[in-house]
Amino acid sequence: MIPTLQTIADRVNVSRSTVSRVLNNKWKMYGISQATADKITSLAKELHYLKNEAARSLREKKTFTIGVIVRDITNPFYSQLVKFVESALYSKGYTIIICNTGYDLDRENGHINVLLSRRVDGIILSPIQKSIENIFKIKDRNVPLALFDCKIDDLEADYILVDNEAGTMEAVSYLIDQGHKKIVYIGGNPYDSNNRLRYAGYRNSLSLASISIPDHYVKHGNYSFKHGYEAATQLLRSNDVPTAFFAANNRIMLGACKGIMDCGLQIPDDISIVGFDDFETATMLPSPLTVIRQPLREMALNAVDLLLSRIEKANNIPYMTSMLKTEFVIRNSTKNLN
Amino acid sequence: MIPTLQTIADRVNVSRSTVSRVLNNKWKMYGISQATADKITSLAKELHYLKNEAARSLREKKTFTIGVIVRDITNPFYSQLVKFVESALYSKGYTIIICNTGYDLDRENGHINVLLSRRVDGIILSPIQKSIENIFKIKDRNVPLALFDCKIDDLEADYILVDNEAGTMEAVSYLIDQGHKKIVYIGGNPYDSNNRLRYAGYRNSLSLASISIPDHYVKHGNYSFKHGYEAATQLLRSNDVPTAFFAANNRIMLGACKGIMDCGLQIPDDISIVGFDDFETATMLPSPLTVIRQPLREMALNAVDLLLSRIEKANNIPYMTSMLKTEFVIRNSTKNLN
DNA sequence: ATGAAAGCGCTAACAC
DNA sequence: GTGTTAGCGCTTTCAT
Numbered sequence: 001m002i003p004t005l006q007t008i009a010d011r012v013n014v015s016r017s018t019v020s021r022v023l024n025n026k027w028k029m030y031g032i033s034q035a036t037a038d039k040i041t042s043l044a045k046e047l048h049y050l051k052n053e054a055a056r057s058l059r060e061k062k063t064f065t066i067g068v069i070v071r072d073i074t075n076p077f078y079s080q081l082v083k084f085v086e087s088a089l090y091s092k093g094y095t096i097i098i099c100n101t102g103y104d105l106d107r108e109n110g111h112i113n114v115l116l117s118r119r120v121d122g123i124i125l126s127p128i129q130k131s132i133e134n135i136f137k138i139k140d141r142n143v144p145l146a147l148f149d150c151k152i153d154d155l156e157a158d159y160i161l162v163d164n165e166a167g168t169m170e171a172v173s174y175l176i177d178q179g180h181k182k183i184v185y186i187g188g189n190p191y192d193s194n195n196r197l198r199y200a201g202y203r204n205s206l207s208l209a210s211i212s213i214p215d216h217y218v219k220h221g222n223y224s225f226k227h228g229y230e231a232a233t234q235l236l237r238s239n240d241v242p243t244a245f246f247a248a249n250n251r252i253m254l255g256a257c258k259g260i261m262d263c264g265l266q267i268p269d270d271i272s273i274v275g276f277d278d279f280e281t282a283t284m285l286p287s288p289l290t291v292i293r294q295p296l297r298e299m300a301l302n303a304v305d306l307l308l309s310r311i312e313k314a315n316n317i318p319y320m321t322s323m324l325k326t327e328f329v330i331r332n333s334t335k336n337l338n
Numbered sequence: 339m340i341p342t343l344q345t346i347a348d349r350v351n352v353s354r355s356t357v358s359r360v361l362n363n364k365w366k367m368y369g370i371s372q373a374t375a376d377k378i379t380s381l382a383k384e385l386h387y388l389k390n391e392a393a394r395s396l397r398e399k400k401t402f403t404i405g406v407i408v409r410d411i412t413n414p415f416y417s418q419l420v421k422f423v424e425s426a427l428y429s430k431g432y433t434i435i436i437c438n439t440g441y442d443l444d445r446e447n448g449h450i451n452v453l454l455s456r457r458v459d460g461i462i463l464s465p466i467q468k469s470i471e472n473i474f475k476i477k478d479r480n481v482p483l484a485l486f487d488c489k490i491d492d493l494e495a496d497y498i499l500v501d502n503e504a505g506t507m508e509a510v511s512y513l514i515d516q517g518h519k520k521i522v523y524i525g526g527n528p529y530d531s532n533n534r535l536r537y538a539g540y541r542n543s544l545s546l547a548s549i550s551i552p553d554h555y556v557k558h559g560n561y562s563f564k565h566g567y568e569a570a571t572q573l574l575r576s577n578d579v580p581t582a583f584f585a586a587n588n589r590i591m592l593g594a595c596k597g598i599m600d601c602g603l604q605i606p607d608d609i610s611i612v613g614f615d616d617f618e619t620a621t622m623l624p625s626p627l628t629v630i631r632q633p634l635r636e637m638a639l640n641a642v643d644l645l646l647s648r649i650e651k652a653n654n655i656p657y658m659t660s661m662l663k664t665e666f667v668i669r670n671s672t673k674n675l676n
Numbered sequence: 677a678t679g680a681a682a683g684c685g686c687t688a689a690c691a692c
Numbered sequence: 693g694t695g696t697t698a699g700c701g702c703t704t705t706c707a708t
Binding site: 048050097099115119140225257286 | 374386388389390392393395397401403410411412414417418420421424425428433434435436437438440445448449452454455456457475478479512563592595596599618619621622623624669
């Protein structure tokens with residue numbers, strides 16, 4: 001039998017209210033006697049009393065729960081995000097429900113329903129973006145929402161972003177400075193805002209250098225190892241072999257590297273590569289990879305701060321966008337052609 | 339204003355109960371008229387009614403929530419576990435609360451309190467094991483518990499395990515067959531059951547081959563990149579350089595590989611290495627790594643099955659242990675000395 | 677310095 | 693075929 005406030009009240013011969021006040025550390029302001037308070041706290045300890053959170057939530061209309069919806073928890077980008085978010089929220093007394101969509105829109109929809117049904121206090125969402133109907137369901141309910149790692153035009157909300165375009169331009173310009181002209185863009189899902197902005201950065205850099213881009217140098221697809229692998233091998237075996245790859249995320253980059261290796265080529269001697277996201281393996285390859293690092297810890301903390309300020313302070317503060325700079329980490333995966 | 343059963347009841351001019359019965363698809367067994375049912379369902383849809391789970395949980399004493407406590411969510415071993423577990427539980431209508439301990443016992447304790455307070459229906463726990471007091475708190479409350487990836491002697495519970503000892507013996511014997519005699523064990527936390535069993539496997543194999551183990555060939559420590567790195571570099575720079583490393587997990591193995599590279603040595607020409615856990619990077623290195631793979635998907639599904647059968651069927655079934663075999667994946671990180 | 681009572685939103689036993 | 697009622701465990705207003 002799990003003890004409730006009543007259990008304790010009965011044994012100490014006081015009312016539920018008194019027990020509640022004591023256990024919530026409000027007995028001083030109610031002027032409850034030291035003696036009563038002590039009896040209650042020690043009995044609670046003895047019985048291993050733990051407040052029923054479902055009851056508290058129902059009464060208070062506050063769950064201290066945040067839903068975190070990510071697209072692929074096995075991608076280190078997201079697992080690190082979860083780690084930082086979980087840690088920050090834990091220290092504030094919040095608990096997180098984790099939802100993995102695997103880039104599946106129905107899943108995203110289902111998870112959002114579950115989270116709304118559970119009356120979470122807020123949601124951190126890294127949306128698929130194939131359709132944004134799901135997002136409106138959250139907005140309609142006025143549930144605080146932090147959109148993570150995506151920018152949807154004409155959708156007012158709180159955003160946590162990095163400057164994708166500038167970050168990409170820094171990397172691609174670096175390739176151009178090293179004399180590269182045949183630079184391939186291996187991209188992610190075409191409807192994804194990151195992909196679009198990274199692609200825009202790529203085009204800008206090449207355009208500024210007056211380098212034209214043949215159609216077959218642009219390989220949109222999806223954020224997978226497989227896509228990176230296939231795009232890389234296909235191009236390396238074509239009759240117009242590029243000198244450099246730009247990979248739109250860590251999964252694609254890893255796949256491309258594997259493709260390069262399987263074609264019997266060396267990075268950076270035979271082919272150069274740069275890409276988005278820093279990841280552990282990047283430093284483990286024979287030639288460590290030059291990458292665009294996203295400040296994940298800061299992004300996670302900003303997401304939490306943004307959400308909590310909306311939850312705890314007022315919901316009438318204006319929408320905010322946290323746009324952080326990326327960091328270009330130069331290692332050794334590009335060759336200077338000059 | 340969020341709609342409740344009462345909102346709908348008022349508008350359709352029926353009672354809460356009727357609405358509840360309809361929305362729970364029980365109207366046939368209660369003989370509620372088609373017409374009423376239709377009116378209710380369509381109004382619910384129109385109002386975007388979503389059941390308040392806190393209220394349902396309180397009433398039903400069932401939360402459809404499972405707590406998952408892992409030691410490091412950024413380790414692909416755990417992030418994949420979470421992915422599989424989440425997916426399996428989602429399809430059964432359960433939601434997961436994720437708890438990351440970072441090998442910190444206080445965290446583990448705090449998280450367990452939170453989960454118990456939230457009256458989760460079950461817990462999947464990958465415990466730190468430095469102390470097992472925390473685990474008893476769960477057992478005392480009779481909350482279904484699946485202990486994942488650890489075996490605690492004298493603690494009756496449901497376990498999800500792999501055969502660590504046999505898996506290790508297979509790998510170490512393979513090294514011995516290839517003529518290795520100077521094999522170093524780079525281990526994890528000394529109080530960890532996996533580490534102890536893997537170490538036992540290592541000792542057994544060497545003992546069967548009548549090879550003695552000098553003390554400085556055994557490097558217990560913790561499951562970190564750093565420990566792997568330091569152990570490897572220290573030994574490679576000593577005056578008794580081994581011919582092979584056994585790494586007790588993926589983090590240690592990666593660290594050791596980096597250490598080997600930083601010492602200017604080649605795998606497998608200069609030094610051989612095998613280790614526990616398969617991971618993506620293992621196939622990306624110049625010489626792909628020979629590893630002991632754990633059947634993570636099956637482990638995750640078994641954990642879910644075990645937990646759900648205890649939750650949904652009866653709590654009086656005997657404790658069970660799911661002990662799966664590992665798979666020895668031979669790649670190219672060992673040299674045949676014969 | 678403490679208690680009584682109401683109510684959060686839901687389900688189900690019992691009533692008619 | 694549907695309503696009434698009680699109660700899950702908690703917090704808080706109001707009363708004394």
